[in-house]
Amino acid sequence: MPRYALLILPAFNRVYADSSVRLTRSELDVFGARGLRAELSGSEERVFGGVPYVTFETAAPLAERDVALLSNLSSVYALFGVEGVGGEDGQPLLRPLPVRPLDRLSSDLITIQKYAGKTNEHFTKLLLNVTALASGKGLGERLSVFDPLCGRGTTLNQALMYGYDAYGLDVDAKDFEAYTGFIKTWLRNKRLKHTAETVPVRRERALVGQRLNVTFGPSKEAVKHGDVQHLAMVNGDTLRSREFFKPRSFDLVVTDAPYGVQHGSKGGSGLSRSPLELLRRAVPIWAELLRPGGAMGIAWNTYGGKREELAAILTGAGLEVMDYPDFEHWVDQAIVRDIIVATKPA
Template sequence: MNTQRFGILIRPSANRVYAESSVALLEAELEVLDRTLLGGRVGDVASRTIGGVPYLTFSADGLSERDVALLSNLSSLYALFRLGEGTALHPVGLNPLERLDDDLLTIQKYAGKTNEYFTKLLLNVTLWSSASGPHMTDRRLRVLDPMCGRGTTLNQAMMYGYDADGVDIDGKDFEAYAGFLRTWLKRKRLKHTAETSPVRRDRKVVGRRLDVVYGLSKEEYRSGDRHRLTVVNADTVRAAEFFAAESFDVIATDAPYGVQHGARNREALTRSPLELLTRALPGWVRLLRPGGAVGISWNTCVTGREEAVEALAAAGLEPLEEGPYLKFRHRVDQAIVRDVIVARKP
């Protein structure tokens, strides 16, 4: 087959999120997709300006329907073109995995929210690196965000049609997310039940949980083919007490940044993100299926990459420390230089 060139138009909002890093981050994400699921067929990745607008271009020996479906989920992809003669652009029809309206991800706005496109990137690269990656589009996977805040990762997992679970220690976040999700499901007229109840251990209340069961459509709900979401308001160090062992395909989380942001001091609870990771990882690993992957983003101004690698390895995981996995570092603001690390459970 003839080699063709393609161009990805980057979502305009990605530039606002990542400033000058947006092309580099998309390139790293594309490279992870290529080596995990596209079989290394993507070549000559380069940035190019066409008509005054930046594109990430690459070559491939044609793209199958499955290739396009996978590429369609790149977090900052806005449009995909086959490049023609001169500056001609031929649109390639996208087929993203989007089971729900995207305002699920954009309505909530609050200090400390992880940007929804970055969250999608983190979930994508973790998912693709797990043994379940090849089933991204044909199975209902299960995702855990063990420090889920107000649920950006959970919402992205719902968008993909997956079951999603979260843990967060912050009671206000728990309440705000429970309230948001109830209202959203009602407004979208999606059939559901949502119940909040205390979590007890040895007759003591150790937290609260929100259990949501919903259908992507009325037919789905009626037929009993229902989606599930649980959020537990508790310390993530206890995560393994709340869910069944080896039941998650992927764990993805944006760790506390160890700095204060916004009016509320939501980070005061955890002065040292590394210490928290070290204590929480054994429980998280227990929850992960063999072949499952953990993806963590964190602030490198507070914890170095080597320390993060050591913490993951000490918990029995295999950190993926090569190629594109080393290219996700980017500045968020003056006090935060964020990075991503992915590790697999053997």
């Protein structure tokens, strides 16, 4: 059987790096079950030349389409075909395969922002990947992504990297201002043809939030021919999402839920200080914004609620929880993070 090896991308976050091989294997299982044409089996960690790899076998050689799909694994640095044994040390020969990720924009869109509490960008990409693969469209098509707790836009930026349209909402005015300033500056510095405006959002003459609207393309010619992406971010309460976005607007809802009590005290929604209570009230609203066949992926701190509790919330909102592999991993003494993904029936 053909065998392949994934070289893991080094992670700047040491704690995440310690989990990256196991998380890559779990992510690879989802790619194999939901995206690859070739049947995948036997994934394991191997060390070649003192460097960790994830190896796997396929029933048939990877087609060009499969190689392109695997190019988007969140922690992949390079992909090799494993061919026999060479040299006196008995190590296998690794033949590099050309990777062609979906990335449409410069990588500094993801990496340039540095601030306390930023979600690791490798994990954000993993969460987006496994949610997209659960949807009826998959990873490679043009998707519309909504992050209802978007903070300073890590998920939005990863969606834009893939060529998707990205929409976000966050209650924190400072995060809204920081992201607005960042993305406008980034677009200018990259000299991308774009329009960007910040407008007030009113309901019954009362100001309920602000909205950033951005349209951009890789060139003037692309914009002229309609090859553009759309980005919008609203500074407002996530429990009022229906006031800002229409039902059935998005292919994916992807969010990293708050890990502690801080979010429950904001927004004037009368929430308890439990993130699980926030999700209990918000998930049914977010589910209305999903298109049939769409998928919702949520990362959360397992200290704040059990998987069974969150699964019950998703099921109660009319979604079907996916039977996905283990993504639980340690972040710090107060956070053990996991992922749950559910789909909306078509």
